[in-house]
Each structure stands twice: as C-alpha cells, then as structure tokens.
Amino acid sequence: MNILAIDTLAAPLSIAAQGSNGLVTQSFTGVGTSHAERLVTLIDTTISAAGFTADSIDMVLTPEGPGSFTGLRLGFAVAKALQLSSNCRFIPIPTLPCLASYYEIWNGNIATLIDAKRDRFYIQLFKNGTPITEVFDKTAADMLPYFSEKEPWLIAGYGTAAFKNAPAVINSGIPFQFLESDPLSFAHTMITYMQKNSSLLQEAADYAGPQYIRKSDAEKD
Known part of the structure; x- marks a missing residue:
C-alpha cells in the first residue's frame, strides 16, 4: 500500500511516505508563506523516493487537530486535492492521541499538549494509552485539578517548556x-x-x- 502522511502542524513541514522502496521522510524547516509553495515539491520528492507517484497514492493522512488553524487548513486542502486526483482514501489523524502513541512504552499517565499561545494549551490526558479526558483548551492552572498529586505524569508534545514554567505548575508539587x-x-x-x-x-x-477547539480564532483567521 502506498501511504502519504502530511504534517503541517508546526513551522517545520514534515512528509512521510511508505511504498515499495520502504519508508521515506523529508522535511522543510523554513517559516512563512513558503510553506504552501514548498509542500507540493516536498511531497513529490518524498513519494518518488518511496517508489510511487501522486496518481498511485492509496491513502493520505494529515492531522485532524487540534493545532494551528492555518496549518490544519493547509493539510486538509492538500489531502483533499490528492484524494480527488488519485481517488485515494483520506484519513484525518487525531493529533493528541497520535502524539501519545509515540510514548506507549511509558506505561502510565500521559498528557499530550500543544502550546496554543495566550498562556493556553490544547491538552488531553491518557492512562495506559486510553484517553481519560476530552481535548481541552485551558491554562496550565486550570488543568491542575485533572492531575493526581500522588502519581507521576509525563507531559509530552509541542511547547512543554511553557507548561513547565507556568507558576501554577512550578508550585504544584505534582511529579x-x-x-x-x-x-x-x-x-x-x-x-x-x-x-x-x-x-x-x-x-x-x-x-x-x-x-477546531478554539473556534473564535478560526473565524478570525
């Protein structure tokens, strides 16, 4: 099966393709309006290295969210265009559960997050790989009641330093x-x-x- 994964969540663009030549990943770490311009070229070189072409894609993946409104919108637009041109399956991937799956070796409590700016975070809690909360858009202080003070928690994702340095977290005593x-x-x-x-x-x-967790931002963008 020829699979293409398009990640537009953050400033770096990342593409992965799995085909007859194996798994190939490539990325572009620039910022700004060049994202949309670079994406098509990056996809073409990645799938070519993996051993297939755009018209033979069987499945395309892109982040479902939460995440950057502009990035999510770009990923969906490209994925839908590829779906129309190749008749491939388009499967959105839930961001925070996918991030949590990367740390499945940690057999315990995990919270995955994305820094949503304005001192807020998109965040979800998991226990042994199973979600135990919905996806939140909250401040670090507002999230603290959801954590047990007696149990260690792994906080992983994008922007963990901002959560770690929040005064409420520093003074919480939670491990x-x-x-x-x-x-x-x-x-x-x-x-x-x-x-x-x-x-x-x-x-x-x-x-x-x-x-879109923060719908007001999406409407203003």
Whole structure:
C-alpha cells in the first residue's frame, strides 16, 4: 500500500511516505508563506523516493487537530486535492492521541499538549494509552485539578517548556516529567498510528474540516 502522511502542524513541514522502496521522510524547516509553495515539491520528492507517484497514492493522512488553524487548513486542502486526483482514501489523524502513541512504552499517565499561545494549551490526558479526558483548551492552572498529586505524569508534545514554567505548575508539587516531541517525527508517527488503529479511524467526509477547539480564532483567521 502506498501511504502519504502530511504534517503541517508546526513551522517545520514534515512528509512521510511508505511504498515499495520502504519508508521515506523529508522535511522543510523554513517559516512563512513558503510553506504552501514548498509542500507540493516536498511531497513529490518524498513519494518518488518511496517508489510511487501522486496518481498511485492509496491513502493520505494529515492531522485532524487540534493545532494551528492555518496549518490544519493547509493539510486538509492538500489531502483533499490528492484524494480527488488519485481517488485515494483520506484519513484525518487525531493529533493528541497520535502524539501519545509515540510514548506507549511509558506505561502510565500521559498528557499530550500543544502550546496554543495566550498562556493556553490544547491538552488531553491518557492512562495506559486510553484517553481519560476530552481535548481541552485551558491554562496550565486550570488543568491542575485533572492531575493526581500522588502519581507521576509525563507531559509530552509541542511547547512543554511553557507548561513547565507556568507558576501554577512550578508550585504544584505534582511529579511531572517533561519531554518535548520532535516536530519532524509526527508524519512518520501518523503512519504508525494508522496501522495500529486502522479499525477505529474513519475516512474524511466530503465536507469534513479540521477539529477546531478554539473556534473564535478560526473565524478570525
């Protein structure tokens, strides 16, 4: 199966493709309007190295959200265009559960997060790989009641330093451990997540869009 994963969550673009030549990952770490311009070229070189072409893609993956409104929108637009041109399956991947799956060796409590700016975080809690909360858009202080003071928690994702340095977290006494996720590994992680959870994931509906937690921001963008 020829699989393409497109990660536009953060400033670096990351592409992973799995085909007859194996798994290939490539990235672009620039910023600004060049993202959209670079993405098509990056996809073409990655799938070519993996051994297939755009018209032979079987499945395309992109983050469902939460995340940057602009990044999510770009990923969905490109994925839908590829779906129309190649008749491939388009499967959105839930961001925070996918991030948590990368740390499945940690057999305990995990919170995955993305710094949503304005002193807030998109965050979800998991126990032994199973979600135990919904996805939140909250400050670090507002999240503290959801953590047990007696149990260690791994905090992983993008922007963990901002959560770690929040005064409420510093003074909480909760045994947190922090790991900043590699922003260039998420595309590869999406493919692994899809393969392990294929029976639970659904194809995007014709008019589906990303998961926007902070809808007011999406409306203003």
